[in-house]
Amino acid sequence: MTSLGARPLLDAVSDPPVGLLAVDEAPNPWFDPSYVTDNWDSILAYTGEHVRLTVLAVVIGAVIALPLALLARRSRLLSAPVLGLSTVVYTIPSLAMFALLVPFTGLSSNTVLVGLVAYSLVILVRNFLAGLQGVPADVREAARGMGLSPAQALWRVDLPLALPAFMAGLRIATVSTVALTTVGVLVGHGGLGQLITGGFAANFYRAEIVTGAVGCVLLTLLADILLAGVERALTPWARAVRA
Amino acid sequence: MNEFSRALVYLNDPFNWSRPSGITDLALEHLAISAVAVLAAAVLALPVGVALGTARRGAGLVVVLSNVSRAVPTLALLTLFAVSPIGFGNRATTIALAVFAVPPILTNTFVGFRGVDPEVREAARGMGMSRGQVLGRVELPLALPLVTTGIRTAAVQVVATAGLAALVGGGGLGRLINLGFGQQDYGVMIAGAILVAGLALLTEAVLALLSWAVTPGPRRLPFLQVSTPRSASPVPEPTASGVPL
Numbered sequence: 001m002t003s004l005g006a007r008p009l010l011d012a013v014s015d016p017p018v019g020l021l022a023v024d025e026a027p028n029p030w031f032d033p034s035y036v037t038d039n040w041d042s043i044l045a046y047t048g049e050h051v052r053l054t055v056l057a058v059v060i061g062a063v064i065a066l067p068l069a070l071l072a073r074r075s076r077l078l079s080a081p082v083l084g085l086s087t088v089v090y091t092i093p094s095l096a097m098f099a100l101l102v103p104f105t106g107l108s109s110n111t112v113l114v115g116l117v118a119y120s121l122v123i124l125v126r127n128f129l130a131g132l133q134g135v136p137a138d139v140r141e142a143a144r145g146m147g148l149s150p151a152q153a154l155w156r157v158d159l160p161l162a163l164p165a166f167m168a169g170l171r172i173a174t175v176s177t178v179a180l181t182t183v184g185v186l187v188g189h190g191g192l193g194q195l196i197t198g199g200f201a202a203n204f205y206r207a208e209i210v211t212g213a214v215g216c217v218l219l220t221l222l223a224d225i226l227l228a229g230v231e232r233a234l235t236p237w238a239r240a241v242r243a
Numbered sequence: 244m245n246e247f248s249r250a251l252v253y254l255n256d257p258f259n260w261s262r263p264s265g266i267t268d269l270a271l272e273h274l275a276i277s278a279v280a281v282l283a284a285a286v287l288a289l290p291v292g293v294a295l296g297t298a299r300r301g302a303g304l305v306v307v308l309s310n311v312s313r314a315v316p317t318l319a320l321l322t323l324f325a326v327s328p329i330g331f332g333n334r335a336t337t338i339a340l341a342v343f344a345v346p347p348i349l350t351n352t353f354v355g356f357r358g359v360d361p362e363v364r365e366a367a368r369g370m371g372m373s374r375g376q377v378l379g380r381v382e383l384p385l386a387l388p389l390v391t392t393g394i395r396t397a398a399v400q401v402v403a404t405a406g407l408a409a410l411v412g413g414g415g416l417g418r419l420i421n422l423g424f425g426q427q428d429y430g431v432m433i434a435g436a437i438l439v440a441g442l443a444l445l446t447e448a449v450l451a452l453l454s455w456a457v458t459p460g461p462r463r464l465p466f467l468q469v470s471t472p473r474s475a476s477p478v479p480e481p482t483a484s485g486v487p488l
Contacts, residue, residue: 091443091447092444093403093404093406094407095417096435096440099435100440102432103429103433172313175310175314179313179314182319186410186424193316196319197411200325200411206326213319216315224314
């Protein structure tokens, strides 16, 4: 306020001083419990959208990735293009990906979903393929020798042996999808990311931004713990070995 | 698609490239931010990675760091730095990007140096090499493929993420996407998307070539490695090989 003396034109009390934003004057704490309690409903709604997009993206990605990985395992002629294409998709920045999808899917959450599926698909195909290639050839041969049909061999031999790699892929895909969903703010469907940019737009309201960021991290932790539990439940033999 | 042809028209207009804060300016700004961020991260992460890797200690710390960095959305960090006392702009963007570039470089450097066969090191010592010579002539060449992978991963990640800075008042090519979106001019938005994606792919290609050039011994072009699935097993997969951004 001392600079006001040098600028008589700005002396009027109602004029905001040049170079000062409201952000400098009002208290703007990083953490504010009252923000969370006052806006609980909208936080919950954004979290719901975030969870829905993440779960759908990983599930759809896994459903597409499994047959692709099974096909890619059959020959190098198939695995090379699958892996090469996945490297390229992996490199495309998410903001560009969502922007490129807008003309096709508009400003709906489908834009975000399709982009997220593409990324989770890429992560999952690689991990699924690595898991399937890790199944020893003699074990598969033994399964065939025992008279298992290809479907039986897949269900009883390949999948259980590849399960750790599959679950590792699912965990990486889930964690990165939770983080990527925030970029959906470009089309207005970024889940908790809406809080992050919303707070930025609302005169740099820090409490809202921190709420969105912390919410994302908590969601990631929760999803990872959940998947770790599923992995434990699905592989009882691994526990027996460890004990 | 109408939008795509309009994007091509936009990209074909030389004035859009040469005018002040046109595509050329934005791309240079984008690259400058990215380069400073990656350099800062490398200066910070390489010595720590080398020290921890040669001592074979701190694996837990490195894993936790790379996992945590994966869980924090880049957009959140960019925004948090932008509203901090640093103020939004290129400085906040650069710092946020540097923070995100540290884990891939650190993890890969750590894994690379830890993976050096202790017997090779012992042989080098036995030949009378000093500690520094062992590090520079034996361990570094052996760890180099992973170290360059880490730097490449970090650089591609940073170039890709720098686009997000535009959502929170930063500069770079992401501005075209944000601007085009804000003005409902999808042609500009698509043009921006193509440029950002192209820059990321170009970074990947250039750095892959560069790391191929500096890696001693029998070498393969990184792009060709995918065509030989068997080659994946002997090289340890870097733990933080990056997340799409």
